[in-house]
Amino acid sequence: MEALLHRHFGYEAFRPGQRxxxxxxxxxxxxLAILPTGGGKSVCYQFPSYVQNEGLxxxxxxxxxxxxxxxxxxxxxGERSVAKLTSVETREEKEQILSVLEHLxxxxxxxxQLALPQIRARLKQVKIALFVVDEAxxxxxxxxxxxxxxxxxxxxxxxxxxxxxxxxTATATRAxxxxxxxxxxxxxxxxxxxxxxxxxxxxxxxxxxxxxxxxAVARWMERIVRPCVIYTTTRKEAERIAxxxxxxxxxxxxxxxxxxxxxxxxxxxDEMDCLVCTSAFxxxxxxxxVRTVIHYTMPATIEAYMQEVGRAGRDxxxxxxxxxxxAQDEQLQTYLIDTQYAPVLWIDQLQxxxxxxxxxxxxxxxxxxxxxxxxYRLLKSQLENGWSKERIIQWQTERKQLKRQEVNxxxxxxxxxxxxxxxxxxxxxxxxxxxxxxxDVCGTIEWExxxxxKTHQPVDWKMRLEQVFFSSLDSV
Amino acid sequence: xxxxxxxxxxxESIQRLRNERSDRSLYHVFQGKxxxxxxxxxxxxxxxxxxxxxxxxxxxxxxxxxxLAQKNWIERQETLRLTHEGARLINxxxxxxxxxxxxxxxxxxxxxxxxxxxxxxxMICLEAKQPFIPVQQETIVREWVKSVLPIISNRAExxxxxxxxxxxxxxxxxxxxxxxxxxxxxxxxxxxxxxxLAQMMKTDVETVQYEFTIAWRKCIDDLEKTPLLKQIGADLxxxxxxxxxxxxWELLQQGLTVEAVAIRRRLKNSTMEDHLVEIAMYAPSFPxxxxxxxxxxxxxxxxxxxxxxxxxxxxxxxxxSDISYFQIRLVLARSKWEGM
Numbered sequence: 068m069e070a071l072l073h074r075h076f077g078y079e080a081f082r083p084g085q086r087x088x089x090x091x092x093x094x095x096x097x098x099l100a101i102l103p104t105g106g107g108k109s110v111c112y113q114f115p116s117y118v119q120n121e122g123l124x125x126x127x128x129x130x131x132x133x134x135x136x137x138x139x140x141x142x143x144x145g146e147r148s149v150a151k152l153t154s155v156e157t158r159e160e161k162e163q164i165l166s167v168l169e170h171l172x173x174x175x176x177x178x179x180q181l182a183l184p185q186i187r188a189r190l191k192q193v194k195i196a197l198f199v200v201d202e203a204x205x206x207x208x209x210x211x212x213x214x215x216x217x218x219x220x221x222x223x224x225x226x227x228x229x230x231x232x233x234x235x236t237a238t239a240t241r242a243x244x245x246x247x248x249x250x251x252x253x254x255x256x257x258x259x260x261x262x263x264x265x266x267x268x269x270x271x272x273x274x275x276x277x278x279x280x281x282x283a284v285a286r287w288m289e290r291i292v293r294p295c296v297i298y299t300t301t302r303k304e305a306e307r308i309a310x311x312x313x314x315x316x317x318x319x320x321x322x323x324x325x326x327x328x329x330x331x332x333x334x335x336x337d338e339m340d341c342l343v344c345t346s347a348f349x350x351x352x353x354x355x356x357v358r359t360v361i362h363y364t365m366p367a368t369i370e371a372y373m374q375e376v377g378r379a380g381r382d383x384x385x386x387x388x389x390x391x392x393x394a395q396d397e398q399l400q401t402y403l404i405d406t407q408y409a410p411v412l413w414i415d416q417l418q419x420x421x422x423x424x425x426x427x428x429x430x431x432x433x434x435x436x437x438x439x440x441x442x443y444r445l446l447k448s449q450l451e452n453g454w455s456k457e458r459i460i461q462w463q464t465e466r467k468q469l470k471r472q473e474v475n476x477x478x479x480x481x482x483x484x485x486x487x488x489x490x491x492x493x494x495x496x497x498x499x500x501x502x503x504x505x506x507d508v509c510g511t512i513e514w515e516x517x518x519x520x521k522t523h524q525p526v527d528w529k530m531r532l533e534q535v536f537f538s539s540l541d542s543v
Numbered sequence: 544x545x546x547x548x549x550x551x552x553x554x555e556s557i558q559r560l561r562n563e564r565s566d567r568s569l570y571h572v573f574q575g576k577x578x579x580x581x582x583x584x585x586x587x588x589x590x591x592x593x594x595x596x597x598x599x600x601x602x603x604x605x606x607x608x609x610x611l612a613q614k615n616w617i618e619r620q621e622t623l624r625l626t627h628e629g630a631r632l633i634n635x636x637x638x639x640x641x642x643x644x645x646x647x648x649x650x651x652x653x654x655x656x657x658x659x660x661x662x663x664x665x666m667i668c669l670e671a672k673q674p675f676i677p678v679q680q681e682t683i684v685r686e687w688v689k690s691v692l693p694i695i696s697n698r699a700e701x702x703x704x705x706x707x708x709x710x711x712x713x714x715x716x717x718x719x720x721x722x723x724x725x726x727x728x729x730x731x732x733x734x735x736x737x738x739x740l741a742q743m744m745k746t747d748v749e750t751v752q753y754e755f756t757i758a759w760r761k762c763i764d765d766l767e768k769t770p771l772l773k774q775i776g777a778d779l780x781x782x783x784x785x786x787x788x789x790x791x792w793e794l795l796q797q798g799l800t801v802e803a804v805a806i807r808r809r810l811k812n813s814t815m816e817d818h819l820v821e822i823a824m825y826a827p828s829f830p831x832x833x834x835x836x837x838x839x840x841x842x843x844x845x846x847x848x849x850x851x852x853x854x855x856x857x858x859x860x861x862x863x864s865d866i867s868y869f870q871i872r873l874v875l876a877r878s879k880w881e882g883m
Contacts, residue, residue, distance in 0.1 A: 135680065143674055160682070306738070316739050323737070324680055325660075332676045332733035525743050528713055528725035535730040536667060536706045 071117050072110075076144060082107045084261045089114050092197060092233055097253040099203070099234045099244065101260040103377055108235050109137065112199045116172050122196025123168060125230075126175045129202050129214055131155065134175045136352075141173060151175040152186065165189045178216035181223055195230035200251060203234035204370075207246035213466075215448045221252045229254070237377070238263065238370040241496055263373060263495045267380040269513070270388050270487035270506040272480075277393040281311060284363060287389055288312055292358040292515050293340040298375050300364040300399055301345065308343045308363055314520065315341035318348045340520065349375065355382035358515075362390045367400045368473040369480060369494050385504070385515065392481045397474055404470045408463045409446035414456050421450070484508060544614065546632050548640065548750045552597060553607055554625060554633045555641045557617055559588045562624035563854045569623060570604050573597035575646070577785050579817035585646075586824045587853040587875060591783070594646035596756065644753075645760035648781045652760050655776045657684045660728060662691065662775065663705065667730035670698045678729045701771070708769040712762050719744070720758035727755060788821040795822070816869045823876035831877050835870045843874040 068086075072078050081089075084102060088111040091098045102108050116124050128134045134151050141149045148171050150164045168174070168189065180186055200206070206217040224232060234247050234256075248256055275283045284297070297312075299305045302319040309317035316339055318330045333339040335354055342348065346366070360379040366372045372390070380386030413436070420430040427447060430436070436443050449459050480490050487506035489499040505511045526534070546554070556569060564584060571581040575595020585594040599607070611617045616629035625633075633639075645652040661679040665688055668675040677685060695701045713721035726735045726743070735743070741751040766773035784792065794804045805815045823829045831840060839862075846861045847853065853875055855868050 139676070309738070310742075316736065316742075325678060326736035326738070328676050328678050328680065329729065329733045329736045330739075332678075332729070335676070336731075336733065338733060525722075525726075528718070528721040529710065531722070531725040532706060532709060532713070532728070535663075535725070535728050535732055535734075536702055538730070538732065 068118075072114065075117055075146065076110060076114070078110070081110075084259060085111055085114075088233070088259055091257045091259070092231065093118055095231050097232045097251075097256040099247055099253065099256050099258050101236055101239050101244070101258075101263075103237055103261060103263050103265065103373070108201075109140070112197060112233055112235070113141065113173065115197060119196050122194040123171055124173045124197045124199060125190070125195055126173060126199040126201060127178055127181060127217075127220060128175060129178065129205050129217070131177065132347075133201070134177065138175055140353075146172065148172040149175070152180045153177050154179070161186075168193045178214070178220060182216065182219060187223065187226065190227060195227055198224055198227070198230045198232045200232065200234045202236060203247045203251070204236040204239050204243050206234075206250045207239075207243045215445055218250070221250045225252055232256075238373055238495065240494070262492075262497055264488065264492055264497070264500055265377060265380065266500075266502055267383055268376060268386045268388050269504045269511070270376075270390075270491075271512060272390045272392060272487065272507060274392050274481070277395070280363070280391060280393050281308075283391055284308065284361065285311065287361060288341075290514055290517065291361070291387060291389070292517050293520065294334065294337065294354070294357050295341045295359040295361065296348070296357055296375075296378055297341065297343045297361045297363055298366070299343060299345060300366075300403075304363065305343045305345055312341055312343065314339065314522065315343050318342055318344040320345070320347040338523075346371065346375065349378050352378070353381070354378070356384070357381065357386065358384075359387045359389065362388075364396050364399065365390060365392060365477055365481065367403065367470065367477065369476055369491065370473075372477065372480075373491065385513075387512075390481065397478055400474045400477075401471060404467055404474070407442055407470075408467065409442045409459075411456075411460065413443070413446060414450075414459055417446070417450060418456065544632075547747070548753045549597075549599075549607065550611065550616075551633060551640050552593065552644070552753065553611060554616060554629050555639050556590060556593055557623045558625050558630060558633065559590055559641075560584075560623055561588065561852065562622050563852060564588070564622055566604075566608055566619065566623055570601065573599065573604070575650075579820060582783070582785070582821060582824070583872065583876070586879065590641070591647040592642045592644050595650065596644040596646040640757070643757045643760055645756070647783070648760075649783055651776060651779050651781045652756075652763060654684075654779055655763055655772075656759055657681065658687055658775050659772065660734070661685065661688050664729040665692065666695070666698055666702055666705075670702065671731050673731050675729075675731070676733075678734065705771050708772050712769060712772070716758060716761060720754070720761065723751070723755050723758050724762060782825070784821055784825045788818040791815070791818040792822045792826060816872075820869070820872045820876050823873050824879070827880075829877055829880075831873060834873055835866070839864055839866055839870065840874050843871055844878060847875060847878070 069080060072081065084100075085107055088098055088100050092112070092115045100108065100111060102111075112124060112126065116122075126137070128137070131153050134153055138149055138151050150171055150173075152161055152164060152174065154177065156164070164171075164174075165186065176186075181190075200217075200220060205214040206220060207213060224230070229252065232251055232253055234251055234253070236243075236247070239247065244258065247253075273283060273287070288295075297308060297315070299308060302321050305317040305319050309315045316330060316333075318327065322330070330339070330342070331352060334342050335352070337356075343363075357379045360376050362372070362375070366375060376388040379388060413434075416434055417430060420433075425433075431438050438444070446459070449462075454462075476494065480487070483490065486499070486509050488502070492499055503511055504513050556572070560569060568580070568584050571578065572585050572590050572594055573596070575581075581594075585591050608617070608619060608623075611629070612619050615626055616632065618624050618626055657679045661677060661684055664675060664678050679685065709725075713724060716724075723740060723744070726740060728734050737748050737752050737755070740755070741748045744751055744754075746754075763772070763776075766776075782789070791804055791808065791810070794807065795801070799807070801815065801819070804810070805812070810818070819834070823831065835843075842862060842864065843858060843866070846858050850857060850861070852858065855871050858871055859866065859868065
């Protein structure tokens with residue numbers, strides 16, 4: 068097994084927990100694995116295929132960027148028989164992929180694509196060795212990122228003859244865990260839960276005055292060790308903060324695709340050591356030596372916070388997480404909750420149009436609705452499933468309430484005078500752990516000496532060409 | 544007041560529309576929409592060079608127009624027009640910015656950049672044995688790079704020659720333009736993002752993007768002395784005609800009648816007319832007399848010139864003889880070839 072691991076993935080040994088999951092899969096047992104970010108989950112579902120050597124591994128993933136990233140990483144390690152079906156591929160490309168399914172090892176899919184009858188019909192004709200659901204918490208209405216498209220996965224899995232199933236997530240409370248099991252129709256699943264604790268990270272919360280926030284970031288930048296990621300809630304904020312920090316640049320979904328690749332590569336190779344970003348950054352980015360994660364504003368949930376903080380210290384070395392809070396920061400999050408759901412006006416307008424036999428495409432252009440807007444897409448899928456206005460509104464109210472509670476839990480984390488690690492662990496129903504270098508409440512924060520940074524002076528274009536063409540990484 | 548590069552592009556474009564087209568028409572030309580109307584707008588109003596090169600979101604487009612109106616540089620009614628102030632602002636430079644955007648090459652410059660940047664990055668990283676994140680993600684670009692890699696036998700030599708070619712081309716540009724291009728390229732080191740370039744150049748992100756577009760367009764203007772670079776775009780076509788109209792044109796050249804082509808290709812009458820207008824706009828020769836009598840052609844040309852318009856409705860209402868919109872379109876389409 069280790070030889071296979073080394074040949075295909077280049078690792079010498081399995082990481083904790085991986086072997087257990089792989090064994091379960093190879094036994095044909097349905098498995099639910101809860102592994103913290105950076106736990107090496109892709110090896111868990113990519114590896115068994117080399118042992119079984121037949122059948123297709125199907126991977127459902129909620130985000131296009133995640134899928135593209137995974138496919139790229141698989142190709143980078145030299146594996147060619149991988150393909151993806153997403154909204155990006157043309158019809159011809161899709162047909163081509165579907166025609167060679169028998170020869171594929173991995174197929175990545177978005178749930179929307181899996182819902183298409185012609186794709187499902189074709190999948191029924193091939194042997195599916197493993198049905199992988201990534202970010203499985205999206206299936207649960209209790210989860211912090213519920214996606215309606217995920218709700219049909221259990222049904223589809225049944226249609227495909229209930230192939231062995233592996234559900235993966237970084238964070239799941241007990242309620243979410245239960246939901247994943249039933250929704251995916253898992254049969255006596257093995258549950259593998261690794262502690263969400265990240266011993267290498269120490270936690271700090273800094274409560275500051277609103278006007279003081281930029282100064283606070285500047286102060287922290289003097290103390291912390293780079294490479295550093297600074298999370299903001301909005302794109303504008305990311306741009307502004309990047310402007311006030313030396314050597315920083317920003318990353319958000321508003322950048323061109325080319326720009327996103329450039330910035331990622333710079334950060335990965337330590338050519339740039341402070342990245343200010345929205346939550347758009349991070350999915351699938353495997354950078355081991357992030358030493359510090361700063362949150363300029365609070366995320367909406369503890370789950371999201373854990374996920375973002377989890378980008379620090381993946382190499383197992385000391386790292387620090389700092390959360391800045393100014394009074395009323397939570398209001399932005401509460402506001403954002405409301406924008407995630409369609410206004411009542413849309414329900415009325417759409418139902419009226421439907422009664423007159425108008426198509427969705429027509430209504431979208433007449434009412435100037437953006438077909439890509441998640442709030443609209445959600446509403447559309449509910450209407451298509453025959454939900455009444457009352458039901459939709461009630462559902463929305465419940466969801467909003469739930470989300471506000473989650474913001475409150477985050478507020479609790481910020482304000483309560485209790486060990487931060489303990490609070491985080493309790494959130495995931497885990498026992499408290501006492502350790503040195505823990506958090507500001509325990510008073511065990513340790514500061515490393517910041518390394519003196521090299522600064523790059525811009526050079527003229529001839530010099531730059533020379534560097535691009537003929538310098539190796541070491542000389543960067 | 545300071546005019547940004549993008550604002551200038553808007554103002555110059557609006558000026559050429561002669562107060563005859565709506566904001567929607569302008570948006571479609573900016574996006575490069577391959578509809579008969581947009582192709583015709585680009586052709587008639589000398590906006591070929593912006594066609595498909597100003598890819599702002601609809602929302603951003605709206606914001607910019609609103610700002611221009613608020614600054615009192617344009618007036619927005621049914622149609623768009625410049626105010627005196629707006630016209631004064633852009634008439635200060637001798638050469639129009641929009642003529643340097645490269646839209647007349649129909650995506651050639653853009654594709655050249657995508658191919659070059661990915662090929663250079665791939666070659667350098669292969670040579671240095673370094674993994675990398677492909678700077679271009681599109682399948683067609685990546686497939687293209689894959690297809691040419693085996694042809695290049697000596698990587699070190701290729702890299703050397705390519706660098707020499709780039710130096711040769713960049714030397715002809717301004718320091719600023721050359722810097723933009725050199726910093727955008729990736730090797731083992733990653734290129735810089737537009738926000739990073741904007742910071743270095745002390746300007747805003749939008750401006751630096753269009754500066755880069757213009758710089759790159761200039762850079763590849765003449766590739767006769769740079770064979771490697773020329774080779775990269777050798778199979779790219781810059782024809783303006785849409786695929787479908789081209790097919791119609793080919794059949795007509797084989798001697799089929801318009802009716803026969805329409806039946807064979809199952810084209811609606813209006814589609815056939817759109818194709819013929821396209822052919823009239825882009826083909827080197829066109830049997831205009833076959834569709835419009837010489838005297839009517841003359842009449843249309845005179846009216847268009849006298850009124851200084853391309854608005855079909857106005858021309859039609861001035862005509863003494865009976866003529867269809869289709870016929871007027873043909874005459875106007877052809878007039879760019881024959882000189883008005």
